[in-house]
Amino acid sequence: MPAFQTSPGMRDILPPESERWRRFDAVFAAVAESAGYGQLMTPVLEDLGVFARLGEGGEGVSKEMYQFTDKGGRDVALRPEVTASVCRAFAQHRPTTPWKVWYSGPNFRYEKPQRGRYRQFDQVGIEVVGVDDPMLDVEVIALADEFFRALGLRRITLIVNSLGEPEDRTRYIEALRAHFESFPEGLSATSRETLLRNPLRVLDSKRPEDQAAIAAAPQIADFHSPAAAEHFEAVQAGLRALGVDFVVEPKLVRGLDYYRRTIFEFQSDALDSAQNALGGGGRYDGLVEALGGPPASGVGFALGLDRTLIACDEEGVFQVLPRRLDAFVVDVTGGLQAAAITAALRAAGLTADRGFDNRSMKAQMKLANRSEAAYAVIIGEDEVAAGTVVVKPMDGGEQTNVPRSELVARIQRPTGTDRHD
RNA sequence: GUGGUCAUAGCUCAAUAGGUAGAGCACCAGGUUGUGAUCCUGGCGGUUGGGGGUUCAAGUCCCCUUGGCCACCCCA
Incomplete structure (x- = not known):
């Protein structure tokens, strides 16, 4: 814990x-x-x-x-x-x-x-x-x-309504209060409390015992001033003109x-x-x-x-996939080479990570695999001596030995696409 | 705020009727003295959310507490 x-x-x-x-x-x-x-x-x-x-x-x-x-x-x-x-x-x-x-x-x-x-x-x-x-x-x-x-x-539904001008709204609230207070079949205990605080909210109740009173309640539209009604009409006309689907929900x-x-x-x-x-x-x-x-x-x-x-x-939409790295650098010569290579790759605008702690090649390759990098760039004593690096596609393709100076280009332009060599 | 329910390894979950806490995945290492994703072997890993109580013995029963989830309330 x-x-x-x-x-x-x-x-x-x-x-x-x-x-x-x-x-x-x-x-x-x-x-x-x-x-x-x-x-x-x-x-x-x-x-x-x-x-x-x-x-x-x-x-x-x-x-x-x-x-x-x-x-x-x-x-x-x-x-x-x-x-x-x-x-x-x-x-x-x-x-x-x-x-x-x-x-x-x-x-x-x-x-x-x-x-x-x-x-x-x-x-x-x-x-x-x-x-x-x-x-x-x-x-x-x-x-x-x-x-x-x-x-x-x-699967989105847009619902719209108009509460009218402040005065319309005030008159409507009073009418609602009067309606609910006198409605013969009454309201649920919870809605009676809501009524004291915020009569509009009673319209929101989904409790079955409130539905009769809500269905019979006054409609806000009947309280709209001419200006408010005109505004609401214009909004609806605009939405229709834009092809935005909507439902008018008086409640x-x-x-x-x-x-x-x-x-x-x-x-x-x-x-x-x-x-x-x-x-x-x-x-x-x-x-x-x-x-x-x-x-x-x-x-x-x-x-x-x-x-x-x-x-x-x-x-099942807007599922974001983790970002893939372009390259993961595996260095079994101590790590200094990887520092220079990742820096060069990053400077060229590529994304690159590397192994640390001078772990075994196998361990570093596992990291490369887990990182979902497109390429592993492998460097050992032989490569250091020859001034090359191994570029290995992680999808199972053939690995190649390339001069260090060509590394960035090779990863920016994968093998198979550079037929002009 | 009210009620219900759950809490075991990093994750998902087991553990007979109270009787020394397990598996899969993940992680690490080896098999392969320069190569991942598959496979095999081994390893690391828990004061069973925390505290108290009952009992010879508590993951298991009781109380308290913390947290998650669900419903209600509220919903800007």
Whole structure:
């Protein structure tokens, strides 16, 4: 038993899995940057106040926040999400709009860990501040959709809804509360508690005894102001124009108070229905202002690496193969030769590893095999004397003895292709 | 936060009814005094998650604790 191990809900990502994570980021960056988004890097630690507004939504928010007082007496928290930090950054730096950014990194929530749910978890996302145009909602959603496709995922469902303007939303919540409180068949005990805190969330319940009340509940669309309805229509028209499949789900809600108008979520039907949401987002007009900035609308989404990778596993896509080395240098003359040869190979842009500890040729060949190098470069006393090296294809091909000066060329241009010699 | 379940070698797992802890894989070495991936032989490897208790004797039974997993809660 090791004296120390990772704290609950936190883990090491070892190679080669870490390579997959890095490629995940790279694919996301490529999609976002193709649309003019730049990477924003914010601190993982911020003043508690930056996230305080999130607490107005569910009580879970404040309960699950990693917060503490630092040595200067400042109340701080590890970020539970990035959207609030983006808005804080906008308010702080006042960049010109539209401000289009993407991000990737760890977030922290003090939850009870289980598979696909960690206390430190990575998310990628994009946010745009300062544009009201529904076509921007369309762009953001389409980029998320494009990203899932870039990973190779096919069994993805996009669901969208609109919470309307803040006033619409407020009126709807009151109507919902009234409906649920007076519904004859009542609600489950859990939903009755949810109702006190966040009536919208009751719509999310999957408990059978709640379904009758939910089915009979008022529809948000009936509360949309003309402007909100028009915005939502425009979003749908834009998605259709781009050929992005979607389903309007009137019962889709998001837990936080800051969401306005468009909200959306991507689900994978390759996962259990209980946790099939890979990511989501929406509009949060007003959040920047709430954080001390100018009035500015915002829209964005975030998605989690863990669940998305699980979905990839389920669909058998985005399987990252370990990187192969070009060459593995086996030196049984003490190791100095290998130092020079690997340096030369690397300088030529090739990837090369070598054996250490002056182990036997057999042992070094086993390492070469394990490294999955394309070639073993073997050097012994004979080769040193002759100024040559043995180049052996590890796939079983014939090994050849080549002058040391031709080694790099031989590996860059495999035998059989250099017929002009 | 609530409930359930599990924890044995680096990994995946065995261990009859309490009776000295095993295998496969991996790793190391040799067979092959200059050659991997196959094969053969041998080796390294564990205070059975930790602590306490019952017992002549505990991996096995009891309590506590830590951690994983599952469900609920929550889900930004």
